[in-house]
Amino acid sequence: MKMxxxxxxxxxxxxxxxxxxxVGQATRDTEMRPxxxxxxxxxxxxxxxxxxxxxxxxxxxxxHGGPGTPNIYYIWYGTWNGSGANLTNRTSDSPGTQxxxxxxxxxxxxxAYEHINTTYGDTSANVSGLMALGTSVSDAYSRGSVLLDSDxxxxxxxxxxxxxxxxxxxxxxxxxxxxxxxxTGFCTVYCGWHTNxxxxxxxxxxxxxGNPDQCPMSCEAQTTSPNNNSGADGMASVIAxxxxxxxxxxxLNAWYDSSGNENADKCAWTFGTTSTASNxxxxxxxxxxxxxxxxxxxxxxxxxxxxxxxxxxxxxxR
Numbered sequence: 291m292k293m294x295x296x297x298x299x300x301x302x303x304x305x306x307x308x309x310x311x312x313v314g315q316a317t318r319d320t321e322m323r324p325x326x327x328x329x330x331x332x333x334x335x336x337x338x339x340x341x342x343x344x345x346x347x348x349x350x351x352x353x354h355g356g357p358g359t360p361n362i363y364y365i366w367y368g369t370w371n372g373s374g375a376n377l378t379n380r381t382s383d384s385p386g387t388q389x390x391x392x393x394x395x396x397x398x399x400x401x402a403y404e405h406i407n408t409t410y411g412d413t414s415a416n417v418s419g420l421m422a423l424g425t426s427v428s429d430a431y432s433r434g435s436v437l438l439d440s441d442x443x444x445x446x447x448x449x450x451x452x453x454x455x456x457x458x459x460x461x462x463x464x465x466x467x468x469x470x471x472x473x474t475g476f477c478t479v480y481c482g483w484h485t486n487x488x489x490x491x492x493x494x495x496x497x498x499x500g501n502p503d504q505c506p507m508s509c510e511a512q513t514t515s516p517n518n519n520s521g522a523d524g525m526a527s528v529i530a531x532x533x534x535x536x537x538x539x540x541x542l543n544a545w546y547d548s549s550g551n552e553n554a555d556k557c558a559w560t561f562g563t564t565s566t567a568s569n570x571x572x573x574x575x576x577x578x579x580x581x582x583x584x585x586x587x588x589x590x591x592x593x594x595x596x597x598x599x600x601x602x603x604x605x606x607x608r
Contacts, residue, residue, distance in 0.1 A: 330550010
């Protein structure tokens with residue numbers, strides 16, 4: 291998930307770097323695979339491609355093999371009671387944020403937006419378009435307030451199989467309050483990411499999403515937001531983006547294009563047709579009676595009334 295203000299520059303830089311790397315190499319022996327952070331890396335051998343009648347191919351993203359993951363678990367890392375000496379924005383570090391982000395997942399399940407992912411699948415069937423909000427837990431700075439990517443995995447490992455289920459069909463979201471610094475690249479390179487790892491002997495999928503009040507110019511689409519909580523609304527957009535990718539490409543080996551972009555990467559920081567809320571902010575979807583401005587997702591289908599007429603506000607395609 292690339293940060294907003296440097297999206298075009300970073301894409302150009304990556305294209306130039308990989309263009310230089312490809313000189314003298316046989317292109318048929320290489321391909322780009324996703325990192326889960328909004329860009330691809332070159333690998334020496336293409337992933338084995340499978341085909342199934344259940345899977346829609348083409349339109350920019352093709353199938354490379356991989357499962358689906360419908361269950362969402364939140365790990366609320368830091369302080370979320372709206373008070374504390376280290377907090378930089380108490381509105382976004384509050385139970386109100388937790389309520390908004392819980393509603394996001396329950397509202398997305400079965401929604402037109404989530405049905406975009408039904409154009410992706412594994413060798414047996416396409417993604418269902420459903421997702422479930424599982425158990426959520428709090429973590430009061432078990433790894434401190436300055437985190438590396440490796441700390442995110444350690445936080446997931448500390449909870450999966452203890453106070454959270456160890457669920458191979460789940461995505462664990464580590465959500466950090468505004469006083470927690472993720473110094474591997476949050477706010478400077480990305481606003482969130484997803485990946486997988488072997489944890490307690492199982493392949494678990496997880497994601498990091500930081501509080502964008504640390505860097506509103508990079509990770510918030512608007513500072514006046516539909517719910518008067520720009521940090522929470524910014525996190526909602528990033529969570530929607532990362533959940534779409536983690537569900538369609540959970541092990542970074544399923545659905546991505548020739549540049550290593552996953553489905554939501556192809557629509558990053560685009561919002562389609564928007565409406566204006568009473569406070570002047572923009573939104574493009576209403577879930578459970580609450581308005582959100584979330585990034586669109588790529589429709590892996592060439593046409594059809596359902597995908598182009600019903601979800602044109604939150605989908606992008608050719």
